[in-house]
Amino acid sequence: MSADLSSVAVHTMTNKPWSLAQCCEHYAAAGFGGVSVWRNTVAPEEGGVGLDEAVRIVKGSGLAVPAYVRGGFFPAVIATDRQRAIDHNKTMLDEAAALGADQVVLVVGAVPGMPLSEARKHVADGIAACLPHAEQVGVKLSIEPLHPMYAADKSCINRMADARAVCEQLQHPMLGIAVDVYHVWWDPDLDREIELAGQQGTLFGFHVCDWRVETRHLLTDRGLMGDGCIDVAGIRDMVRSAGFHGFDEVEVFSEEYWAMDQAEYLALIAERCASQLGSPHSA
Ligand code: ZN
Numbered sequence: 001m002s003a004d005l006s007s008v009a010v011h012t013m014t015n016k017p018w019s020l021a022q023c024c025e026h027y028a029a030a031g032f033g034g035v036s037v038w039r040n041t042v043a044p045e046e047g048g049v050g051l052d053e054a055v056r057i058v059k060g061s062g063l064a065v066p067a068y069v070r071g072g073f074f075p076a077v078i079a080t081d082r083q084r085a086i087d088h089n090k091t092m093l094d095e096a097a098a099l100g101a102d103q104v105v106l107v108v109g110a111v112p113g114m115p116l117s118e119a120r121k122h123v124a125d126g127i128a129a130c131l132p133h134a135e136q137v138g139v140k141l142s143i144e145p146l147h148p149m150y151a152a153d154k155s156c157i158n159r160m161a162d163a164r165a166v167c168e169q170l171q172h173p174m175l176g177i178a179v180d181v182y183h184v185w186w187d188p189d190l191d192r193e194i195e196l197a198g199q200q201g202t203l204f205g206f207h208v209c210d211w212r213v214e215t216r217h218l219l220t221d222r223g224l225m226g227d228g229c230i231d232v233a234g235i236r237d238m239v240r241s242a243g244f245h246g247f248d249e250v251e252v253f254s255e256e257y258w259a260m261d262q263a264e265y266l267a268l269i270a271e272r273c274a275s276q277l278g279s280p281h282s283a
Helices: 020-030 051-061 079-099 116-137 160-170 190-200 232-241 262-276
Strands: 008-011 034-038 065-072 101-107 140-143 175-180 203-208 248-250
Touching: 008 020, 008 065, 008 262, 020 034, 020 051, 020 262, 034 051, 051 079, 065 079, 079 101, 079 116, 101 175, 101 203, 116 140, 116 160, 116 175, 140 160, 140 203, 160 175, 160 190, 175 190, 190 203, 190 232, 203 232, 248 262
Parallel strands: 008 034, 008 248, 034 065, 065 101, 101 140, 140 175, 175 203, 203 248
Antiparallel strands: none
């Protein structure tokens, strides 16, 4: 089955063993339309090639950049740490603008032992402090609700409804939601929340992968679409029906797939996009 991959982007973390240059070269050659760039491939302090080189690579590839990943982590006990998080997110917005990215994805954070209600307040305050900068550089911020198994230390926002609450509180055109099937597939209100987000203009991103049964690791055992139990095509229909016409972003963290030959793996990703995502949409 041959696929139209022009509306599909791949997250660089999906092919973790590859450099940014290798990711971009292979994605473009395979016909993918975009690359979502993780900061570890860019920032020298995280092992990346540096912003100027990253911009040269990405722009040279001709690929669109739906997302720069990942900002957030706003809650902190000490005020100076909260300010540091805000400054870091502003830096990420600058880098995203240079890369031509549409949005910075926010994994909002949580602090073990801090009440989730307090953490959510830190998140709203932190995002509010970043929004003027987002507007200035023309890059959106998208809250990614994370599965509740991450509520202790990674995200105090776990459902679409919780992300919507922040969007409704801050009411800013640069703030929306990234829907990742891995995190929200179980939500009984998913259909209604996606529809609401569509109406409110906050559907900014759509990430695809699968939930393996049994899952073997909380972070690094995601499946490729078709490996697990998520109705990816069904959820994709929901976001399309709600008016989302952005990229399907393939985001898979998997020790098993990282151990594969990455070119063979990318061919498998292309196959699964063709067989598991449903009908191609017209851009
Ligand atoms: Zn995601």
